[in-house]
Amino acid sequence: EDKVVQSPLSLVVHEGDTVTLNCSYEVTNFRSLLWYKQEKKAPTFLFMLTSSGIEKKSGRLSSILDKKELFSILNITATQTGDSAIYLCAVEVNAGKSTFGDGTTLTVKP
Amino acid sequence: ETGVTQSPTHLIKTRGQQVTLRCSSQSGHNTVSWYQQALGQGPQFIFQYYREEENGRGNFPPRFSGLQFPNYSSELNVNALELDDSALYLCASTRSTPGQLIYEQYFGPGTRLTVT
Numbered sequence: 001e002d003k004v005v006q007s008p009l010s011l012v013v014h015e016g017d018t019v020t021l022n023c024s025y026e027v028t029n030f031r032s033l034l035w036y037k038q039e040k041k042a043p044t045f046l047f048m049l050t051s052s053g054i055e056k057k058s059g060r061l062s063s064i065l066d067k068k069e070l071f072s073i074l075n076i077t078a079t080q081t082g083d084s085a086i087y088l089c090a091v092e093v094n095a096g097k098s099t100f101g102d103g104t105t106l107t108v109k110p
Numbered sequence: 111e112t113g114v115t116q117s118p119t120h121l122i123k124t125r126g127q128q129v130t131l132r133c134s135s136q137s138g139h140n141t142v143s144w145y146q147q148a149l150g151q152g153p154q155f156i157f158q159y160y161r162e163e164e165n166g167r168g169n170f171p172p173r174f175s176g177l178q179f180p181n182y183s184s185e186l187n188v189n190a191l192e193l194d195d196s197a198l199y200l201c202a203s204t205r206s207t208p209g210q211l212i213y214e215q216y217f218g219p220g221t222r223l224t225v226t
Contacts, residue, residue, distance in 0.1 A: 100152030
């Protein structure tokens with residue numbers, strides 16, 4: 001059975017801190033690994049990773065994939081209160097079919 | 111805004127009833143997937159439609175069924191509702207091509223279903 005595990009389950013930091021969120025996976029067919037941010041309803045797409053070792057960056061967020069060790073990390077630098085959300089990691093096993101982890105709840109305090 | 115829309119936003123139903131949820135895909139996307147997200151959990155894959163045919167199903171009973179229309183919009187139908195069906199239902203659209211190019215998957219805002 002395909003499995004995606006995220007850690008930690010929750011995290012509380014102060015504004016300006018740097019955080020690292022972890023995602024490990026065991027799947028039968030890997031197409032891509034996706035990171036989403038979920039605040040109220042719909043998960044918002046952050047990154048799609050398909051190749052090992054290539055860092056993707058968007059502002060203060062960055063992510064990298066290790067296909068040998070089967071994990072990915074999401075880094076957020078200089079955190080802001082607006083970064084408070086649930087961060088979801090998913091592995092796409094077929095086009096449009098993804099297995100999700102249960103998310104990391106990040107709380108950024110002023 | 112992802113270009114994926116869902117209706118209704120909220121819905122309250124009674125156990126045993128039937129419900130239909132709707133999703134309109136992003137323009138140019140031919141594949142739609144439906145997910146169920148219970149409180150405190152990640153989304154769980156229900157099924158996917160590609161070119162109006164079911165193209166993969168997760169661990170959900172047959173009372174969960176769907177349709178995809180020629181304009182790539184989609185419906186999720188749930189019969190004989192149970193209390194545990196209370197969840198956020200998300201649809202997501204993407205492009206699938208014979209060349210296996212990988213495209214991002216974008217989610218709609220979801221429908222919050224409460225079964226009492």
